[in-house]
Amino acid sequence: MQAVVKSAPLDGDAGTAIRDCPIPEPGPDEILIRVGAVAICGTDKHIYHWDPSIRDSVRPPRIYGHEFCGFVEQIGxxxxxxxxxxxxxxxxxxxxxxxxxxxxRSGNGHICARTRIYGLHEDGAFAEFVKVPASNVIPLDPSIPPRVGAFLDALGNAVHATQVVDLAGKSVAIMGFGPIGAMAAAIAEHCGASEIIIGDVTEHALETARRWAAGRKFANLHEFNVRAQPAAAIHKKVEEITDGGVDVVLEMSGAPSAINLGLKIVRMGGFLSLLGLPAGHAVTIDDYTRNVIFKGVTMQGIIGRRMYSTWHRMLALLHSGLDVEWVVQGTYDSLSDFPLGMASFDRHEALKVVLFPEGEEKAIQRVAASQGLARSA
Ligand SMILES: [Zn+2]
Ligand SMILES: [Zn+2]
Structure with missing residues (x-):
């Protein structure tokens, strides 16, 4: 089978090969899945560039890919x-x-210290086939198009960050309008947030946010270029918009300045969902006394997806009309196009890039066939 392999501990195309690999043999407790669609994630970008952050986790040769959907091929x-x-x-x-x-054993498997991530520690889904433990397989409704089914792993991060706090009628600030920030905005709007405040460092991202809000006819979007505008000015404006401070901060950037801005603009007793990873691990908190202790804020770290309440909530949100298809801004009908897709993702031209090993049309046909299968069963 064709697969995209991290072939050597090198940056860029020199360390990545698209080549023929054996089809994985499913063990007794595993299921072999024919990959229908697979998405490029920020983690894949770190692997592609052989960033120091992932060097301890990935041992080449390793097949990329942890965001995908497909079709059951063989059952152990x-x-x-x-x-x-x-x-x-x-x-x-x-x-x-x-x-x-x-x-x-206490329902918190998402923080298991022995977590193995497929596509990082084990072979992943940038291939024609991937094997996974049967208990990890999630059946999908045929109403979910394969280009969305491809990135449920990432959408699950956004759902997890928002499922730990009530968003209905709340003002919500999203720091970082990358793929997960964009999905979080869609969830906040879908769940009835009263105001959505976006902070990002690029005009391109803010323009994408404006176009999304206009498309949804969502009038209560406020966006700030956190690089161009001083933090004090943003703080003042947010206090005006929210009458004293934002209820919920969804921190998706990992930038220390954004984390501190979030702590500044959050209201007394507010909530912060923290998902973004700082480049250097350490973060200095400004005025910890006033912004954390005296304010009585709640800070919640978000990792992965709760197993499996996040998946249930995500599928229910999609079923109730949550629209995240617009984050797919680049698609390719072959795994051979991985370098093109990665380049476009790398240049921030596309929030999400999806590859279809057999082409998108074929994936859509297979979804339709699976629906027929469910009906006849
Ligand atoms: Zn991912
Ligand atoms: Zn465990």
């Missing part, structure tokens, strides 16, 4: 699950957890 001998048969349209949670530690 012990892997039978109710309502899952060959041909079914599925995605998968690619964080594989131990199931034995205290976190796993």
């Amino acid at each position: 001998e012990r892997a039978h699950r109710q309502n899952l048969q060959v041909g079914d349209y599925v995605s998968a949670e690619m964080h594989v957890v131990c199931g034995e530690c205290q976190q796993c």
Whole structure:
């Protein structure tokens, strides 16, 4: 089968090869999935550039890819699950957890210390086929187009960041309008946020936010270029808009200045969902006394997706009309186009880039066929 492989510990095309690999053999508890669509993520970009942050996790040769959807091809001998048969349209949670530690056994598998991420620690989905543990497979409704099914892993991050706090009627600030920030904005609007405040460092991102809000006829969008405008001026404007401070901050950037701005603009007793990773791990908090302690804020770290309440909520949100298809701004009908897709993602031309190993038309046909299969069962 064709696969996109991190072939050597080098930056760029020199360390990545598109080549023929053996089709994985599913073990007794695994399911082999034919990949229908697979999305490029920021993590893939770090692997592609061989950034120091991922060097301890990835051992080349390693097949890329942890955001995908596809079709059940083969079921391991012990892997039978109710309502899952060959041909079914599925995605998968690619964080594989131990199931034995205290976190796993108390319903907190998303913070299992022994997490293995497929597409990072193990081979992933930038291939014609991928095998995953049967328990991680998520059946998908055929109403979800494969270009959206491709990035449910990432959408799940945004859903997780928003499921820990009530957004209805709340003012919500989103720091960083990259793919996850954009999805978080869509969720906030869908869930009835009263005001959405976007902070980003590029005009291109803010323009995308404006176009999205106009398309949704959402009038209460306020966007700030946090590089061009002084933090004090933004703080003052946000206090006017929100009558004293924003209720919820969704921190998607990891930039220390954005984390501090979030702490400044959040209201007394407000909530911060923190998902962005700072480049250097450490962050200095300005005026910790006033902005954290005296304000009585709640800060919640967000990692991965809760297994599997985030998936259930995400599928329910999509079913109720959450529209995130617009974040797909680049598609390619072959795995061979990975370098083109990565270049476009790297230049921030596309929020999400999706590749279809057999072409998008074929993936849509397979979804339709799986629907027929469900009806006849
Ligand atoms: Zn990802
Ligand atoms: Zn565990």
